[in-house]
Amino acid sequence: MTTSTSPAANKGRSAAGLDVSAAFATTLETPQHVQIAEELGFRRAWLYDTPQQSPDVWMCLALAAERTHSIGLGPGVLVPALRHPMVSASGAAALERLAPGRVAVAFGTGYTSRRAMGQRPASWTYMTRYVTTFRALLRGETVEWEGSRLRMLHPDESLPSAPDAIPVYIGAIGPKGMEIAASLGDGLFVAGAPVPEQAKEFSHVSYLALGSVLDDGEALDSDRLRTAAGPGLAQAFHVSYELGGEEAVKALPGGPEWLAVLQTTPEDQRHLAVHNGHLLHLNDADTAAWNAGAHTLVEHVTLTGTADEVLAKVQQLAASGVTEIMYQPAGDIRRELEAFADAVGLRR
Template identity: 40%
Template sequence: MLTYSFRLPPGPNTVAYAVAAEQLGYERVWCPEVPAFGHDIWVTLARIAEQTSRIGIGAAVLIPSYRHPMAQASAIATIEALAPGRLWAGFGTGFTGRYAMGQPALTLAYMRQHILQVRGLLRGEAVEIDGGMAQLLASEGWLPERPIQTPLLLASQGPKGRQLASEIADGLISLGAPAPGFDPCLVSINGTVLDDGEDVTSPRARTALAPLVALAYHFTYSSNPESVKSLPNGEARLASVEKVPEPVRHLSVHRGHNLDISNDHDQLVDVSMARQMTFTGTRDELRARLDAFEAAGATGVIFGTSGADVERELHAFAEVAGL
């Protein structure tokens, strides 16, 4: 049976949403590490840990280049102290998070090294980092006793990343179709739950969906700007982006990422294909898609939405999931 979690970007209302998710019966809330777009992930997760009692807490995806392995391990250990056994941590190459700073995604070799270093520190081992030996040296009572067994997952959609996950991670966060052979295999999705008879172009749905459909434009632009022209209304959007000076163009592209369309380009996004490009449909349509995920090997789903009406989506997806 699938498990159901909700993704909540760290921000001013995230703790309140997490409390609501616990009351609605979600298994876990996940926060992504997006420091350019909102609050710090570990501060937010600590606040959630203190304001909830049952719900699982997830950090995903963590982008290794943002934090030294020791700082990462200490943060994980701190949440374990606040909420024993409730934390899972997922790592990713930071395609969006790094492109928003003008940097490429991390290599899988970098990912391997960081995850193994963090895992070793959590076990209480002395680990080589940057040419020196490092170890969690906290005295008794300051951090949980080592080894700390927090599950470490890897987010990937390609075969090489999934092979790495099978070698060093405790599970997979799938950014596309499920992959058999992983437990857990959590499918990360974005969308909105349509009311019966509601079209994706309705004012409510378009407000919710435009930032999510825009992710395809952001991803395509970061990979190959000219390919944006192949997307609906892509030529107009690319022309809008190219009016921005090249050295800061990436900042303009990613502004409002996943939350809103405040960057002066995403209002040109065409949402007519949102059913195909996002996890969007009526309650019955989405239940059928969840069944297909489970049949393909998923063990759980992480549902996320834009910043338009998170409270509505928390309740609507809970109805879809039968919570």
């Protein structure tokens, strides 16, 4: 893996001994939020590739590059099934030219983005072919895709300054994905699951977390916390439904109420209802669950707690092999970024 020598390489280290980055559910306000993250000392900003609800991730990353000077930037995660590998390679090359030494790229099978459009995630076979082609294109090689030979024909000023200037992370949690991540990527990207035991075998492990630092004496059912940590909590319902169906959701506090709202949507459109507001806000079913008691889970399924409790959770992640925590704020973005930065010792 290429080690950046940019100013960002020395920023963003927490009191827990790992890098602290921000992640954003991409909106047109995200470039401004990335600027705030840079001011607070965050190591990198990862932007979601969720075209079913977000503006183009490359466009927003380019706008963020123009607003910032040192913070790392990257899509986390790119979904191969959404675009040709040449499009991804061209986007990564352009971003590297706009923000030299600051770019990383993460790929995933597209579990949420694909499910939200009624499709299955990409196969690991396809992922392997795609990422291998992407990396070869950035090295200037001629490759084969869909039966044709292709190569980046960009002028030199539009290409990365070095063949392997852009590190690649692979989103994975299961055995097959972990094997591919070890052979294909420069690091492991973990989202929506506990840290795999195999994570300790990787030198770079990025872990996505959502939640909120509680105000003094704040109740777990507060309106502020619902806005800030509710979107992270809702993923427990979304993932349970996608993986285990209705029975898995019924076992959760607020699960029956969540299902009752979801079932008012025609079955062939329920994937739209499930993923509406993904990591941005609570949809109608999520709100019903929260009000019916799901908020009691928030400290268990998200990175929520007092400042000391949040720091302790981050320290536990570091002990499990995580080298970079990616914190995604919701609601009042500045407040959430500031509170998290203070809790983990980023502003010390």
